[in-house]
Amino acid sequence: MTSKETEKVFRALETLRIELPSWGFANTGTRFGKFLQPAAATSLEEKFSDAGQVHALTGACPTMALHVLWDLPKGVAGSRDVINLANRYGVQPGAVNPNLFQDQIYKHGSFGNPDPDVRKIALEHVVESTAIAKALNSRDISLWFADGSNYPGTANIRRRKKWFEELLRTAHTALSSGQRMLVEYKPFEPAFYHTDIADWGMALLLARAAGPQAKVLVDTGHHYLSQNIEQIVAWLLSEEMLGGFHFNDRRYADDDLTLGSIDPYQVFRIFHEIHYFEWETGSHADIAYMVDQSHNLKGKIEATIQTVTFAQELFAKAALVDHKRLAAAQHKADLIPAESCLQDAFASDVRPAIREWRRSKGLPDSPMQAFHESGYLERISLERAERNMSTAASYA
């Protein structure tokens, strides 16, 4: 690798900050059951502690996303405790995720519920979540709605769209000037006939209806099979509407697998669109890179370290695309040279340059190895095992 390429890798890594999800450290499962891990976090303090480990070893994860119901059941009143934990463990609160899907009242939806009382409660929860975010000094309110229906004819799709527009607009008025609202889409699950915000076009229209501080959030697991995600990313960039990502990988549905484990070239292509946009426009794309994975089989902290370091690798590879050569080849419709620009960069081994960058930051060469050698996993496994093993739940 030339020194110019090493420099590109360094520059890319300097800008990549990856937010970790608090729920990625807790015991989660499938519809069929949970496989409990002795080291899983069962309190917010343990989640901060685990996220702190990942950040200390990778130097790339200064924030942790919070889910209001799971992490802040006391609402705004709980924010002081959160700030204390954040300071103790060296990881600041990240995006605040309201929970509009777990309460019994949300059986038929939240913002799309035909009952005005339920819609009002849902709106109040989003407004309260915005106040929590302000108290925590976090910028983004990240909205995902499970709303939808399971059977044709059972929901008034157009009316629900109107309710979403109205309520998002009202929720937007609660934002302070630096805050953003992120609107996430998902084609199905838990609803299996229609989902109110099913794709990026619907999320874009609703974000536009909400107001200027609303942007779209792309969860990489929330698309139909074979959908061209990098094209969606390119369009959202060009519309200045790409607010953030939820990273994970999938083979079938929203599988929550580690990023790039199934299709690393797709993640590379997504990163390439971002680098290419920045090169062409000379502007910085203000994107929140967040992980949204819950690990049922892999060790949670290890899976998170693996995700972060692999994201760094793919981001660095994408930074190596020769943009000038690419633009010229595209201009002449010189297909094979154009395609080779991407393939050459993808084939580059960026690991030595990443190791060098880590050394320059006083970070371990291999965060994973350093984690294994640290004894942290053994310690928390002993400390937490008893509590974890007593929380087994059945879906029967």
Ligand code: PSV
């Ligand atoms: C829904 O599948 C989702 O992707 C949303 O982002 C939620 O907040 C998250 O998963 C956790 O359930």
Ligand code: MN
């Ligand atoms: Mn998500």
